Amino acid sequence: MTDRPSADAPSRAEEFEEHRARLLAIAYRILGSVADAEDVVQETWLRWEASATRPRSTRAFLATITTRLAVDVLRSARARRETYPGPWFPEPLVSDPYTDPERSAELADSVSMAALLLLERLSPLERAVFVLREVFGYPYAEVAATVERSEDACRQLCARARAHMAQERPRFAVDxxxxxxxxxxxxxxxxxxxxxxxxxxxxxxxxxxxxxxxxxxxxxxxxxxxxxxxxxxxxxxxxxxxxxxxxxxxxxxxxxxxxxxxxxxxxxxxxxxxxxxxxxxxxxxxxxxxxxxxxxxxxxxxxxxxxxxxxxxxxxxxx
CATH class of the missing domain: 3.10.450.50 (Nuclear Transport Factor 2; Chain: A,)
Incomplete structure (x- = not known):
């Protein structure tokens, strides 16, 4: 169900720009590629611009499009990475496009090379659920709608991903x-x-x-x-x-x-x-x-x- 925009509502471009940094951050953590993340966010913009209606929650709507596109790209990228010559690492990131003081620890930890390599071991669906829930704090209801699974299924996916990440990550803190x-x-x-x-x-x-x-x-x-x-x-x-x-x-x-x-x-x-x-x-x-x-x-x-x-x-x- 959607609402009609009021006369003084922000333009679609303005609404999208408010969320662009978060969308890039989500896509990068799912894909491990700056270039692919930028392509996904650009496609999200094109779909948002072409949409005839406005959703009740722009934040949830854009995150859903970005996540689904990123999961599709990740699934095709997995085959290429299996035949990649030599070691494979994510594309290096100099600065995270998205900052949030309330989740700064999760954001910083999830973008490290070590964490991204561990995320590579998860299934695309587990990775998406983990990123949305554990890193960005999306409620399970929104996560479930995004990946088209039940809330219980998402809780199980997230629990498996969380356990795997905790088991494999070195337990140390670096100043x-x-x-x-x-x-x-x-x-x-x-x-x-x-x-x-x-x-x-x-x-x-x-x-x-x-x-x-x-x-x-x-x-x-x-x-x-x-x-x-x-x-x-x-x-x-x-x-x-x-x-x-x-x-x-x-x-x-x-x-x-x-x-x-x-x-x-x-x-x-x-x-x-x-x-x-x-x-x-x-x-x-x-x-x-x-x-x-x-x-x-x-x-x-x-x-x-x-x-x-x-x-x-x-x-x-x-x-």
Missing amino acids: RAEADGLTATFIAALRAGDVDRLREVLAADAVLVADAGGKAPLFGDGVFVGDRLIRLLVGMAPDALAAGVTLTPERINGGPGAILHSADGHVLGTWALDVIDGRVQTIRAVLNPDKLGHLGPLADPWQTLQDTKDARAAARRQG
Whole structure:
């Protein structure tokens, strides 16, 4: 049932803009892709604009369209991700489009790389229910209407998702200032080639995992652990820095991280860091340029690799 708009009612565009940030935030958490989330929200706008009537609750109506579209996109994306070359990570997010002081903790936790990778293990329906209910606090009645299931079924879906997330998530809390300080120390040690300092900052079994998607240079399988990781960092950093590559601290998916830029200032990739017990435990590197376009102009990763090799050769000649 719908109401007729009054003469002084806001325009459809104005109503939609009031909800756009939340819709983007919902779609991103369901999809793990900034580009796909933006496409879903654009399609939601087109359907909203074309609708002949106004719903009683614009908030619920737009969330329903966005969620259903996102679930459809996720189902088709699952097949592509099964054949994705190498490790797969969500597209990195520098800033959450939606903020809500009352749910700030849930919003921040749900957008982390670790949480998004856990959400990947849920079914599309479980993921949608969990995001709507646990992250954004939608009442079960609205969640049920959105996913076209009963409230009892949604409670069961949410309980399963919640249990899975709680079981798999590491149980630790990281102080933001401490994590950011550790990130700065890590980057400084990397720039200086300080092996001893790197060993102090990195956990003994620290791991770097890189998502290049076959679109950027990748050594081996893209997974480096412990001493092998130290050798990679110390071996590559000086040459990359000599070629003009920069590593700038940045919040990535709500946590500590960095953005890599080429000599011309274009985006090469991102690092998202997991900090546990005062040390860097995991570095998740997104290098696939298909996942970085929303961050700015992109560098040519192959050319940057060649520049790095040239810098190494020049250093050897001078030495």
